[in-house]
Amino acid sequence: MAQIFHRSTNTVARVSIYGAVVSLLVLSFVLYGLSASPYYTDVNQPKDQPVPFSHRHHAGELGIDCRYCHTSVEVSPFAGLPPTKTCMTCHSQIWTNSSMLEPVRSSYATGKSLEWVRVNALPDFVYFDHSIHIHKGVGCTTCHGPVGDMPLTWKANTLQMSWCLDCHRNPENYVRRREDVFKPLYEPPANQEELGAQLVREYNIPSPENCAHLKKCQLMTNCTTCHR
Amino acid sequence: MSAEHSAPIIEPGQTFATVTDRISAIVLTQKTGRGWWLGFGIAFSLLMLFNLAITWLFAWGVGIWGINVPVGWGFAIINFVWWVGIGHAGTLISAILLLLRQKWRTSINRFAEAMTIFAVACAGTFPLLHMGRPWLFYWLTPYPNTMFTWPQFRSPLVWDVFAVSTYATVSLLFWFVGMIPDLATLRDRARNLIGQKFYGFLAMGWRGSAVHWHRYETASLLLAGLATPLVLSVHTVVSFDFAIGIIPGWHTTIFPPYFVAGAIYSGFAMVMTLAIPLRKYYRLEDFVTMRHLDNMAKVMLATGLIVAYGYMMETFSAFYSGDLYERFMVLNRWTGPYWPFYWSLIACNIAIPQVLWSRKARSNVTLLFVISLVVNTGMWLERFIIVVTSLHRDFLPSSWGMYWPTRWHIYTYVGTLGLFFTLFFLFIRFLPVIAISEMRGLVKEEAGGGK
Numbered sequence: 001m002a003q004i005f006h007r008s009t010n011t012v013a014r015v016s017i018y019g020a021v022v023s024l025l026v027l028s029f030v031l032y033g034l035s036a037s038p039y040y041t042d043v044n045q046p047k048d049q050p051v052p053f054s055h056r057h058h059a060g061e062l063g064i065d066c067r068y069c070h071t072s073v074e075v076s077p078f079a080g081l082p083p084t085k086t087c088m089t090c091h092s093q094i095w096t097n098s099s100m101l102e103p104v105r106s107s108y109a110t111g112k113s114l115e116w117v118r119v120n121a122l123p124d125f126v127y128f129d130h131s132i133h134i135h136k137g138v139g140c141t142t143c144h145g146p147v148g149d150m151p152l153t154w155k156a157n158t159l160q161m162s163w164c165l166d167c168h169r170n171p172e173n174y175v176r177r178r179e180d181v182f183k184p185l186y187e188p189p190a191n192q193e194e195l196g197a198q199l200v201r202e203y204n205i206p207s208p209e210n211c212a213h214l215k216k217c218q219l220m221t222n223c224t225t226c227h228r
Numbered sequence: 229m230s231a232e233h234s235a236p237i238i239e240p241g242q243t244f245a246t247v248t249d250r251i252s253a254i255v256l257t258q259k260t261g262r263g264w265w266l267g268f269g270i271a272f273s274l275l276m277l278f279n280l281a282i283t284w285l286f287a288w289g290v291g292i293w294g295i296n297v298p299v300g301w302g303f304a305i306i307n308f309v310w311w312v313g314i315g316h317a318g319t320l321i322s323a324i325l326l327l328l329r330q331k332w333r334t335s336i337n338r339f340a341e342a343m344t345i346f347a348v349a350c351a352g353t354f355p356l357l358h359m360g361r362p363w364l365f366y367w368l369t370p371y372p373n374t375m376f377t378w379p380q381f382r383s384p385l386v387w388d389v390f391a392v393s394t395y396a397t398v399s400l401l402f403w404f405v406g407m408i409p410d411l412a413t414l415r416d417r418a419r420n421l422i423g424q425k426f427y428g429f430l431a432m433g434w435r436g437s438a439v440h441w442h443r444y445e446t447a448s449l450l451l452a453g454l455a456t457p458l459v460l461s462v463h464t465v466v467s468f469d470f471a472i473g474i475i476p477g478w479h480t481t482i483f484p485p486y487f488v489a490g491a492i493y494s495g496f497a498m499v500m501t502l503a504i505p506l507r508k509y510y511r512l513e514d515f516v517t518m519r520h521l522d523n524m525a526k527v528m529l530a531t532g533l534i535v536a537y538g539y540m541m542e543t544f545s546a547f548y549s550g551d552l553y554e555r556f557m558v559l560n561r562w563t564g565p566y567w568p569f570y571w572s573l574i575a576c577n578i579a580i581p582q583v584l585w586s587r588k589a590r591s592n593v594t595l596l597f598v599i600s601l602v603v604n605t606g607m608w609l610e611r612f613i614i615v616v617t618s619l620h621r622d623f624l625p626s627s628w629g630m631y632w633p634t635r636w637h638i639y640t641y642v643g644t645l646g647l648f649f650t651l652f653f654l655f656i657r658f659l660p661v662i663a664i665s666e667m668r669g670l671v672k673e674e675a676g677g678g679k
Contacts, residue, residue: 004415004424010433035374162376 041160046152047117050103053153059184060148066140066182073140077129081116084108119153120144127228136203137175138167141186148184168220171207172196178203235522237332238667238674239514247515247667251410251660252417254510260657263509268653274646281639285357292636299619299631304358305469306611307641310494311351311648312392312466313487313607315399316459317495318344322402323455326448331673332523334666335515339506339655340499341403346651347498348396350644355388357640384468391465395458402451408434409444409665463491470614476557477618480545486538493531493577494607496524500600502652504593506661515662522590528603529584535610536578553623561617565630570613576606 038044058064067073069082084107091101107114120143122128133143141147145156157163167174175196180186189195200210211217218225285292295302318340325333356362368389370378379386412434415427434440467487470478500521507516546554561570580602583589590596616631633641655661 004421004428013432032372158374160374162374165376 036158041158042155043158044154044156046150046154047119049117049152050114052100052151055147055150055153055184057151066147066184073130074134075131077127077131079130084114119155120159122159126226128226134181135178136171136205137178137181137199138171139176139181139183139186141184142167142174142176146185164226165221168225169208171205171220172200172209175199175203175205235519236517236674237519238335238670239517242514242671244668244671247671248413248417248664250512250514251662251664251667252414254656255414255658255660256417256419256423261509264653264657268650268657271646271649271653274642275650276646277639278643278646281636281643282357284636285640286362290358290360292634293640294632294634294637296629296631298622298627298629299616301358301615301619302631303633303637303641304354306608306615307644308351308354308358309466309469309487309611309615310608311347311354311644312395313463313491313494313611314498314604315344315347315351315395315495316463316488316491317499318342318347319395319399319402319455319459320492320495321499322406323452324459326452327456331670332520334670335512335517335662336499336503336520336524337666338403338406338663339502339652339661340495341399341406342652342655342659342661343495343498343502344399345396345403346648346655348392348399349651350648352392352396353644353647354640355385384465384472387465388469391462395462398451398455398458402448402455405444405447405451406663407659408432409436409441410660410663412436413664414660459492460488463487470618475618475622476551476553477542477546477561477614480542482538482541482545486535486542489531489534489538490607490610493528493535494604496528496531497600497603497607500524500528500596501604504597504600506656508593510656510661512662515667518591521593521596522587525584525590525596525599528581528600532577532581532584532603539574539578556621557618560621561613564617564621566613566617566620569609570617573606573609573613576602576609580606 034040059066069086070079071082072078072080084104087101087104088108091104095101096105103114143157145154147153172193173196176186176188177195177199199205200207201213204210204214206214206217206220208219208221211219290304293302293304295304318337321333321340322337322344326337356365359365368379368386379389408431411427411431415424415431418424418427464484464487467483471480471483473479503516503520503524507513543558546558549555561567581599583595583599589599620631621628
């Protein structure tokens with residue numbers, strides 16, 4: 001009887017069996033790499049805006065407080081985007097002829113808002129409240145990165161759940177004093193570990209470790225803390 | 229073996245050649261009969277209905293199934309448990325009976341294993357479809373993810389994922405490895421190049437050398453050893469889906485053993501349902517003899533009695549516990565809105581199969597076929613009773629409700645029957661339904677060496 005398969009079939013069979021295993025492994029690494037890459041997460045990708053607003057200039061160099069524009073950050077879930085009026089408090093006086101600011105002036109004249117491109121957005125199934133984070137000593141730059149050094153604003157963190165949990169599990173690594181919260185170029189001190197642990201207790205942060213010390217404790221790692 | 233068991237497990241007059249011819253002919257030479265086309269056609273239409281039902285489900289969500297608080301499980305879980313249970317007989321026949329050297333398993337193990345795999349495939353679809361967002365099914369598996377979370381390992385539903393996927397893998401391997409020498413036989417006897425290539429590819433270069441046989445035997449034994457605990461563990465884990473919950477009628481320690489017995493019970497009923505038409509249509513009475521049917525009927529009788537004991541103890545402990553809710557649950561099963569289901573269950577699973585005590589009944593093929601259908605129905609009703617009656621009257625009367633499946637839910641169920649039988653018809657047509665090599669071994673042992 002004639003051979004049904006060519007001699008090479010043995011090799012093909014072996015290669016395809018091992019190849020299948022290897023390519024599955026490779027595929028999972030590639031998928032993992034993609035999911036962690038800026039291509040997917042948008043991290044460190046400056047966004048073009050209708051007006052090239054520079055946080056570096058306004059917050060970093062001029063030292064305008066974050067709350068001057070993001071007015072509701074201490075009292076509401078949403079930090080708030082400034083109306084054109086806020087821009088015009090200064091820009092009705094300075095750079096009044098700048099072509100770069102033309103959209104701002106026309107927005108002010110027509111009453112039609114500037115359409116900024118959103119940089120940081122959480123999915124709708126996540127409950128997030130700026131005010132509580134500010135109140136418990138989470139600084140603006142902890143999540144938003146070195147805003148005082150961003151010519152055009154970019155997303156500094158993935159906003160993935162694992163990233164949220166980094167802090168919700170171990171807040172002592174991240175919290176700072178309340179008076180430091182709005183510093184646009186804050187560097188954690190050398191004794192962060194010590195300071196963090198002290199602040200977690202002082203600010204009654206319901207971290208897994210601190211829970212035992214609190215009278216009432218809703219763990220901030222509970223599912224329902226963020227998924228209500 | 230006593231004289232009572234003297235009916236042969238292979239009819240006399242069979243030789244190596246006739247065994248090989250008869251079994252391989254079904255696949256290779258015999259014309260595909262009108263009956264096959266009819267059966268396949270019906271099964272395939274139902275499979276298409278299944279596709280339609282799933283598409284509709286994906287478009288609209290599980291609401292179209294009519295499940296709602298308090299009965300959130302409905303048909304999906306009933307059918308999942310029913311199908312997984314059916315699979316168990318295949319594993320029992322191929323693994324445990326192999327280790328116990330029960331020779332009568334030889335002619336039925338191949339299609340019983342096929343039945344296992346197809347049943348597990350049907351079973352597996354239900355929990356996936358029952359998920360609100362089935363495209364996120366992979367969240368059930370532990371893998372490093374951007375959410376920094378693991379599946380809830382305290383939940384029996386996660387244990388289920390491991391139990392059923394292990395079961396599917398081991399069963400598939402067992403089935404395939406067992407088939408390799410037969411596939412080689414088909415390769416060698418195939419009359420065209422496509423057949424030769426197809427079976428040659430599947431036979432993985434089997435040449436029948438002593439080394440091959442040695443490895444084959446070792447692999448079979450190892451896989452049998454792996455599969456044996458699965459017969460007990462898989463349905464135990466499935467029963468935990470209920471027993472871990474605190475709902476009256478679920479929260480009992482009797483669940484694992486009684487589920488396993490029920491699984492084997494329904495599985496043997498299904499093997500019988502498949503074997504009887506199969507041996508008739510393909511005239512395989514010489515291989516699947518009355519002895520096989522008799523033995524299977526006895527296994528059904530025994531496991532059926534264990535199941536009956538389970539029902540009895542369930543009722544007894546409900547009253548003995550003095551627990552108000554447990555007692556109400558039993559009374560509600562007896563006289564509540566679903567009472568016809570409960571009493572049909574008792575009739576199908578306990579009363580009617582008692583006929584099998586009679587040897588005359590066990591030798592009546594038509595009767596056996598009818599009883600096997602009755603038991604399949606009974607075991608389905610059992611799962612219906614467990615899922616629905618316990619849930620629809622929970623602790624708070626304010627949340628009581630009724631559950632009736634919608635037509636989409638019924639289409640999905642009937643659709644999996646279509647999936648099962650489509651696969652089974654394809655299996656009959658393209659793969660050896662009886663283990664040729666093992667049957668040749670049997671010829672040698674039983675008939676004193678066939679030449």
